[in-house]
Amino acid sequence: MLKPFRGTYDQLPAITDRLDYITGKMKHVARLYGFGKISTPIFEYLNVFTHSLGDTSDIVTKEMFTFEDRHGDRIALRPEGTAGVMRAMITNKLTQDLPQKLFYYGPMFRYERPQKGRSRQFHQLGTELIGDPSPQADIEVIAMGWDLLCALGLKDKVVLEINTLGDTASRDNYRKALVDHFKQHVGDLSDESQIRLEKNPLRILDSKSEQDQPFIQTAPQMKDHLTDSARAFFDEVLAGLESLKIPYKLNSRLVRGLDYYCHTAFEFTSTHLGAQGTVLAGGRYDSLSEIMGGPALPGVGWAAGLERIDLLLDQTPEPARPISLIPIGPEAEKESIKLAHILRQNDIALNSKNRGNLKSRMKYANKINSRAAILMGEDELKNQSVVVKDLDTGTQETVPLSNLTTYLKK
């Protein structure tokens, strides 16, 4: 049995229709916000990701598909979208033309164990607002995510959780306080959290281990270590969300796995996705450009998992119903090819079976959910007309060929 590589899957028409529906909504919402689409390559030099995501993140240390090309250059399939977009910003000197408002969608790759809502080739759509340091940018970007989820009818299935990671000074202070706190209990922490303490102490805060909970409860809070300006920034973001009536939940344990985040961190989560709660997540990343060797350049954005969104959709709209053309007899058969072409050139969707008797062609018309069947036989040919049968009501009418396009468009 031929099978696709583990964690990958074929997108058959039924699925592409659903995913196109989602990206279609994204395009619409992005246009309302003045965001343009960018497409970057699905692979990059490895260091585009290792530099930007941080050497300790799981994505870099164990989840990337990497290979060497014929010249020995180290390549990686992209595990996320932001690093590539930022690289393109720098490459194309878009840093001279700010702000840049961009969105993208496409495949991403992570070498993980597949699960519900988690595969090795998956698809994300995301946005980046680069070059705007103001809290208004954060508000705009979060509002766009909210509007997308609303447009998809997911308003009641998601919850917005939000936190601040502060600026560099705040984060350094806080990290120090956290490490001091957890070091006192290091022997009692879960194995995983003992490793986190070395690599990324903030992540201990969202540990699910029961063993860690008592120490997380008593851990110092970010809000007590924020600088005044970081505090003011976050307050303004929250006030903006309130003025837009976007409901949110403060979550002081919400942190980011990737090094480049600062200030606002947010996630739209759902309880319908099994172990994977996150549908759409992002935050501010003011240091990313510099980490990658570019100029100082603030940015804020998010990414959403297409497959995860799809899991939340109850139904997607039915595609437009076609019309079927059914010739009867060899003469009509020849004529029908021409007629079909004319109708399609006149923007009428036509889909029919090319062989079989009348009955089997009618069955096909029914199967593909045609709204009408056009019957064309000897008599009709003689009279330059066709019979149009409405497949919902079963009624039929003789229509002259000269009126056919107009009749079908009514």
Add this chain to the structure above:
RNA sequence: GCGGGUGUAGCUCAGUUGGUUAGAGCACCAGUUUGUGGUACUGGGGGUCGCGGGUUCGAAACCCGUCACUCGCCCCA
């Protein structure tokens, strides 16, 4: 990478303590109607029982391995 569950037709599943050519419903194709679909009736095609070993006179069933899916951990969109 770690632990649990599952794997029989395109789909949902039967298959009795191991015992003839492995079944059903739905779906598909054709006919009942040589110019009329959806309902009904009749017939037909379709299965390396995930894969590989082992036990046995005999394995879809029992044992081992492996792969895939799935639930959780980890991580993340």
